Amino acid sequence: MATIVPLPTRRATIRLARAVAAALLPGDLLILAGDLGAGKTFFTRALCRALGVPSAEPITSPTFTLVHEHAGKLPIAHADLYRIADEDELAHLGLRDRRGEGAVLVVEWGAPYAAALGGDALSVTFEVRADGTRRARIEADGARSATLLAAVSKGLGMSA
Numbered sequence: 001m002a003t004i005v006p007l008p009t010r011r012a013t014i015r016l017a018r019a020v021a022a023a024l025l026p027g028d029l030l031i032l033a034g035d036l037g038a039g040k041t042f043f044t045r046a047l048c049r050a051l052g053v054p055s056a057e058p059i060t061s062p063t064f065t066l067v068h069e070h071a072g073k074l075p076i077a078h079a080d081l082y083r084i085a086d087e088d089e090l091a092h093l094g095l096r097d098r099r100g101e102g103a104v105l106v107v108e109w110g111a112p113y114a115a116a117l118g119g120d121a122l123s124v125t126f127e128v129r130a131d132g133t134r135r136a137r138i139e140a141d142g143a144r145s146a147t148l149l150a151a152v153s154k155g156l157g158m159s160a
């Protein structure tokens with residue numbers, strides 16, 4: 001069961017990010033999917049701001065560095081796995097350990113690695129249709145992510 005959130009404006013994406021931020025707990029895993037330019041980094045930036053990362057700190061795509069760490073109300077490890085080849089390379093990044101230590105993992109292009117990152121992910125897929133319409137498809141794949149999704153839906157004023 002997926003929850004669909006229309007994202008007609010950047011502000012709508014910010015509102016979604018705020019609802020997610022308000023419901024996050026240490027060790028949560030967010031998988032961000034969607035094509036190039038779909039809004040994964042934009043969402044992450046809004047999420048980090050909502051978690052109190054100072055506006056002077058840039059939140060950019062960790063395309064080459066692979067992981068950026070940010071400190072807000074919770075520690076955030078922001079990864080972009082577009083360029084990694086396999087789970088061996090993933091293991092070197094230490095993301096699963098960061099999760100165990102209580103960091104929230106926000107992982108662009110992470111869909112193939114949800115299980116390797118410990119599973120129970122909240123997946124947010126940003127879709128941009130041919131007419132330019134944007135929306136997010138949000139799915140949970142475990143008990144904690146289902147609770148998180150219910151809290152996000154409630155925060156957005158949608159029925160879960």
Ligand SMILES: Nc1ncnc2c1ncn2[C@@H]1O[C@H](COP(=O)(O)OP(=O)(O)OP(=O)(O)O)[C@@H](O)[C@H]1O
Pocket residue numbers: 007008009010011012013034035036037038039040041042043061108134
């Ligand atoms: N409703 C919207 N929500 C999010 N971003 C939007 C929206 N409308 C327009 N945009 C624009 O779309 C772009 C999204 O770029 P962003 O870098 O977040 O994509 P990405 O999914 O991270 O791409 P990549 O796969 O290259 O990392 C931004 O320039 C943003 O301003």
Ligand SMILES: [Mg+2]
Pocket residue numbers: 040041042061080108
């Ligand atoms: Mg990006």
